[in-house]
Amino acid sequence: MTTIVALGFFLVASHQPRELGKVAFERDFEVARARALASGKPMLVLFDEVPGCHNCTSFGDTVLSDDLIVAAADSAFVPVAVYNNHDGADRLVLERFKEPPWNNPVVRIMDAEGRDLAPRLADTYEKEALARQMVAALTGAKREVPGYLRALADEADAHQPLYVSMGCFWSGEACLGALDGVASTRTGFLEGHEVVEVLPAHGHDAASVAKRALGAGCAIAVYASTPAQREALVNAGVTAQLTTDTFRFSATDDKYSLRSHVLARVGLTPVQATRVNAALAAGRDPLPWLTPRQAAQLRR
Secondary structure, three states: OOOEEEEOOEEEEOOOOHHHOOOOOEOOHHHHHHHHHHHOOOEEEEEEOOOOOHHHHHHHHOHHHOHHHHHHHHHHOEEEEEEOOOOOHHHHHHHHOOOOOOOOOEEEEEOOOOOEOOOOEEOOOOHHHHHHHHHHHHHHOOOOOOHHHHHHHHOOOOOOOEEEEOOOHHHHHHHHHOOOOEEEEEEEEEOOEEEEEEEEOOOOOHHHHHHHHHHOOOOOEEEEOOHHHHHHHHHOOOOOEEOOOOOEEOOOOOOHHHHOOHHHHOOOOHHHHHHHHHHHHHOOOOHHHOOHHHHHHHHO
16 A cells, blocks of 8 residues: 655655655656746755665765755755656656766756756755755745755764853853854863854854854954964964863753753754754744744744
């Protein structure tokens, strides 16, 4: 028996191919195009091999099954899948957009007229990379960008952490979590002080984040985690001490405003938790940082 589950405006069979993940992909390109034309939403077009190789199934199992990607794809876009190893209608769409057959996953985001709204995404299998393309497309189309999607796009990957100290790391973390350029935070101890570990967001470096933190009163001292990072900070005009201590995470002090709130139970990502904690501490609405499913869970 096939189980049918409701997802947004779609009905998706539970046996949807692994290659498509959990996104509610339309399979008829012209139907998707008509929906995009009527709604004004961009089309999220997946060109993929189904059944496919390991890259195809892995992309479906990870990126296209990530809760934040799925929420954004189903609510802010019209997702449609084009099988690059099928004939008929699929092959016609493939030829129209000059996509190669029997290929690894390719994502293109376009308007209803077929004009690309973001660079073609190929040979990249990271959710943050897709999130950044989705943000760029929505921004270019002058559509609202969900806060949770922007948070995912900001997610840091290989950045070295920066440590800043302040009088109280509860208020310091809340202050830092609201700053542009901050991906995520953790509270702890370093050099005998209460500090916040900061991961710079994608496209930002430690120096720019440190300057914002000091300028906003979120920090009184900066600690570099490597000699190269300290050199970059000093060259940018930031006084920084090179730490030789090991950061000791304090789970009982982390996300102070969030930890006793019901929102702590809706499965927030580290970046979401950083933003929501900052919003709660400042008395701002945290809902823009939640996916529709998380918001519904909160209401329940």
